[in-house]
Amino acid sequence: MLNDLDRRLLRHIQADPAQAMADLADAAGTTPAVASRRLARMRSDGVLKGQEAVIDWRALGYEVEVSLRITLDKTQARAFDEFLAAAREIPEVLEIQTFLGLVDVRLSVIARDMAHYQQLYRSRILTLPHVADIEALMHVARIKWDEALPV
Amino acid sequence: MTLTLDDLDRQLLAALAEDATQSAGALGRRFGVSQPVAWRRVRRLQDLGAIKGRRVVLDPVALGFGVTVFLGVKLATKGRVSLEDFERAVTAIPEVQTVEHILGLYDYRLRVAARDIADFERVLRRRIMTLPGVGNVEANVLLSEERRPGPLG
Numbered sequence: 001m002l003n004d005l006d007r008r009l010l011r012h013i014q015a016d017p018a019q020a021m022a023d024l025a026d027a028a029g030t031t032p033a034v035a036s037r038r039l040a041r042m043r044s045d046g047v048l049k050g051q052e053a054v055i056d057w058r059a060l061g062y063e064v065e066v067s068l069r070i071t072l073d074k075t076q077a078r079a080f081d082e083f084l085a086a087a088r089e090i091p092e093v094l095e096i097q098t099f100l101g102l103v104d105v106r107l108s109v110i111a112r113d114m115a116h117y118q119q120l121y122r123s124r125i126l127t128l129p130h131v132a133d134i135e136a137l138m139h140v141a142r143i144k145w146d147e148a149l150p151v
Numbered sequence: 152m153t154l155t156l157d158d159l160d161r162q163l164l165a166a167l168a169e170d171a172t173q174s175a176g177a178l179g180r181r182f183g184v185s186q187p188v189a190w191r192r193v194r195r196l197q198d199l200g201a202i203k204g205r206r207v208v209l210d211p212v213a214l215g216f217g218v219t220v221f222l223g224v225k226l227a228t229k230g231r232v233s234l235e236d237f238e239r240a241v242t243a244i245p246e247v248q249t250v251e252h253i254l255g256l257y258d259y260r261l262r263v264a265a266r267d268i269a270d271f272e273r274v275l276r277r278r279i280m281t282l283p284g285v286g287n288v289e290a291n292v293l294l295s296e297e298r299r300p301g302p303l304g
Contacts, residue, residue: 010207010214014207017171017204017206018171018205047209047213048207048208048210049208049209049210050170050172050207051170051171051207052167052168052169052170052171052205052208053171053202053204054202054205054206055168055201056200056201056202059201060154060201061154062302067251067253067255067260088297091301091302092301092302094301095296095298095299096299097221097294098295099292099293099294100291101289102289102291106291110301135255137253137254137256137260138254138255139251139252139253140252142249142251142252143238143241143242143259144249145249146204146206146249147206147249149214150245150264151214
């Protein structure tokens, strides 16, 4: 179980993941040795899984980001598995999420420009198996992206 | 302006997207370059904006957040409520993990972390439905999620 110190450490590390251990310990009101030990413990318990770099695809020339909300033909028993396996083969797909609700699957897709998107949409997306309906939402901006949990 | 990346840049980006805590020495050994070369390349990717930051990955379920819901929010009174006001208010809600401005069926997509469905209902009623200008809200409960490496290969 997590104690108050663990929660403070998680709050501060989420706010600034790259900070030095000394600063993190200071912010959480403990010593660097204790902070390292608590973080190591949370890592071995699987609470803290690691840190990932967030890539700015726009800076890499991918100007278009589209969210595709997909309804599958659920009369096919293997619709989900076969659809997901095929979606994983598309390099421009960044996220695959499945839902309980109006939408079955959401794909986050990036493209260099609208012409590239149109080509991807026609040659890779529309050819995915068991799709009953697709709805596209265009990304304008990401206002908040840190995904911090209110621990 | 678009960056031109070579194979080493792409390998470094893919490696850091999986584990951002790797040292330049470890990255250099993995990709067959010296520690200073790896360090300079990573520094350059950061300076040029290819890496926009780091994210801590936690296990939400282990921390008691059993439910993740994506909300599509339509603003009811566009023109009367400023987008900035809505964005400022929604960003300040601790349970709202991400906010995306989108075009199409909805104006915003929110990722909400809750302890359970009852907790989600509390967040929805007290925090989301009281936001300035909020109109229709559609909710989809997340069942599974995977992140892909993207077109770096």
